[in-house]
Structures are given as structure tokens and as C-alpha cells.
Amino acid sequence: MIIDIVTMALFVFIVLLFARVAVNLLLIFSRNWKPKGVALVVVEGVLSATDPPVKAVRAILPEINLGGVRLDLSVLILMILATVAINILSATR
Secondary structure, X not given: OHHHHHHXXXXXXXXXXXXXXXXXXXXXXXXXXXXXXXXHHHHHHHHHHHHHHHHHHHHHOOOEEEOOEEEOOHHHHHHHHHHHHHHHHHHOO
């Protein structure tokens, strides 16, 4: 029972990370877009839920400089870790 709850929480976290990537891409490509109403609540919720773990990974692994581009792998690393944790929990059933 507890394993199922933790697995579901990790799955929701992965979905929130995908939503964070979508929000970041939207903010990058549409600089004039300012969320309002329900969109503001959703964007704020996604960023608030994912900021602490993303910042923790960024503190351990800073952005990688590739010439004029800075590559942030923190969201990808969190997705991989959450997926591995889900697989481990599924194997222990």
C-alpha cells in the first residue's frame, strides 16, 4: 500500500517535471507571455512544486558551459532518478 502511494507520488512528480519543461520552453520562446488567471495558478503550482528539488540538484551539479550555451541537466537528472526509484519500488512488490 505504501509502495503504491510512493510510486504514484513519484509519477506525479515526473508529470510536474514535464510540465516545468513545457512552461520553461513557453517562457523562452514567448517572452511577452504573462500567465493570467488559471494559467497563473497552474504555472505557479508547477514551479513551486519542482523548484526545491531542481535547486538542490543545481547546487550539486551546476550548469554546463558549451561555448555560448549553458546546459542545465537538473530536470533530466531528477526525471531519471524518479524513474529509477519507480522501477526499484515496482520490483520490490
